[in-house]
Amino acid sequence: MRLFRENRVVNWHEHVWLGPDGGLDRDRLRELVAIAKATHMDALVCSNPVMVPDSPPELARRCNDAVAEAAALHPGFIMGMGFVNPGFHDEAIAEVDRCILELGFAGVKLYNQYFISDPAVRGVIRRCAQLGAPILEHAGKLTHMPQSQPFLSDGAHFAKAASENPDATFIYAHIGGGGDWEWSLKAIAPHGNVFADTSGGGCDEGMIERAVELLGAGRLLFGTDMSFEAGVGKLLAADISWEDKKTILCNPRFEKYLERGPRHAD
Numbered sequence: 001m002r003l004f005r006e007n008r009v010v011n012w013h014e015h016v017w018l019g020p021d022g023g024l025d026r027d028r029l030r031e032l033v034a035i036a037k038a039t040h041m042d043a044l045v046c047s048n049p050v051m052v053p054d055s056p057p058e059l060a061r062r063c064n065d066a067v068a069e070a071a072a073l074h075p076g077f078i079m080g081m082g083f084v085n086p087g088f089h090d091e092a093i094a095e096v097d098r099c100i101l102e103l104g105f106a107g108v109k110l111y112n113q114y115f116i117s118d119p120a121v122r123g124v125i126r127r128c129a130q131l132g133a134p135i136l137e138h139a140g141k142l143t144h145m146p147q148s149q150p151f152l153s154d155g156a157h158f159a160k161a162a163s164e165n166p167d168a169t170f171i172y173a174h175i176g177g178g179g180d181w182e183w184s185l186k187a188i189a190p191h192g193n194v195f196a197d198t199s200g201g202g203c204d205e206g207m208i209e210r211a212v213e214l215l216g217a218g219r220l221l222f223g224t225d226m227s228f229e230a231g232v233g234k235l236l237a238a239d240i241s242w243e244d245k246k247t248i249l250c251n252p253r254f255e256k257y258l259e260r261g262p263r264h265a266d
Contacts, residue, residue, distance in 0.1 A: 003236060004040035008250040010258065011036065011231075013136065013173060013199040013223030014044045016070045016078075024066040026073075033074060035228050042250075043258060046070060047081035047109035049138070053151075055113065057091035060084050064095065068103045068262070079258055080105035081136055085113050086121040093127050100131045104261040107134040107171075116153040116170065117160040125161065129168040134257060136171040136197070141180040154179075155187025162191035169193055174225050175211060176200030176234065185214045192219070198248065199223030201230045208238035208248075217244035221251050 014032065019025030036044055048063035060083050067080040082099025084092040099105040108128050114120050116137045128135050141154040158172055172188055175181040177200035188194040198208060198220060211220055217240070224231035235245060 001040060001232075001236075003242070003245055003249070004232065007246050009039075009041045010043045010045070010222065010250050010254070011041050011224055012045045012171070012221040012254070013197045013225045014046045015226065016046045016048055016067055018048065018063065018066055022062065024069045029070050029073070033077070036077075039228060039232055043077060043079060045079045045081055045106050045258075047083050047136070049083045049109055049111040050085070051111060053113055054087075055085045057085065057088045057095065060092075060095055061098075064099055064103065064105075067105070071103075072262075079260075081107050081109040083109045083111070084124060086110065086118075086124045087113060089120070089123050092124050096124060096127050096131070096133070100128075100133050100260070102263050104263065105133075106257040106260060107136060110135060110137045112138050112149050112151045112153065115151055115157045117157040117164070118151075121161070122165075125165050125168050129165060132257075134169040134171055134195075134254070136173055139173045139184065140177050141184045143179050155184030158184070158194050159187045159191055162188070162194045166193060170195065171221065172196040174198075174200035174223065176202035176204075176207060176227070176230060177225070178202055181207065182210060182214075185211055189214045195219045195221055195251075195254075197221040197223035197225075198235065199225035199227065199231055201227040203230050203234045208234055209240055212238075212240050212244055217247040218251065218253060220248045221254060222249045 017025045071078045082105045084095045
């Protein structure tokens with residue numbers, strides 16, 4: 001664990017959740033923080049996505065309020081990613097503004113309500129580009145039961161969105177989330193505004209090495225997505241340089257997004 005102890009570690013893909021009372025689940029938050037600190041992490045970027053197709057705007061707002069509460073409980077350690085459902089265009093744009101401009105979140109999290117390249121998402125993408133907010137999109141290339149997530153964005157969807165929105169910054173989520181990760185990495189490789197995070201429970205041999213080969217360490221972000229053992233272990237075991245590992249653990253191109261903070265009324 002010397003790599004983690006001696007270097008700044010930013011985990012770009014974690015979550016907090018709502019509890020039975022509809023507010024922030026503080027018990028799960030305490031567990032998350034304890035595990036993260038035990039593994040020498042310096043910052044967690046957390047979201048609270050809704051996984052149902054027609055998630056209403058009021059639920060997204062409540063989820064984002066929970067993220068803001070977690071960040072307030074752990075200032076400087078937890079940063080937010082604001083979830084929106086792009087299908088509710090006006091409400092989604094307003095919530096992006098609230099999350100970035102008022103709550104000081106690092107970026108925006110999208111789930112699989114739509115492909116990232118769907119026209120319904122364009123408004124959110126454009127607003128994020130204007131605000132300088134990266135978009136972390138739930139992603140994968142399923143080869144087993146693809147109908148389980150019919151609107152799961154793969155590398156081809158990211159490539160299309162990236163070419164149509166060259167001023168936007170995209171993060172392909174959890175290359176270790178299952179499916180044909182190499183296929184997607186090849187698809188996004190030509191598009192320099194698409195990054196990828198290393199999270200997910202998948203630990204395929206050569207995954208990190210191939211990601212560095214195709215994208216370069218400068219386009220990779222460390223993440224765990226609730227799989228801390230896998231997230232830490234596969235980076236420690238990767239046959240790449242120490243400097244590349246340090247870049248993945250704390251990508252200097254993304255540090256600027258962590259400098260935001262909530263806007264306080266005078």
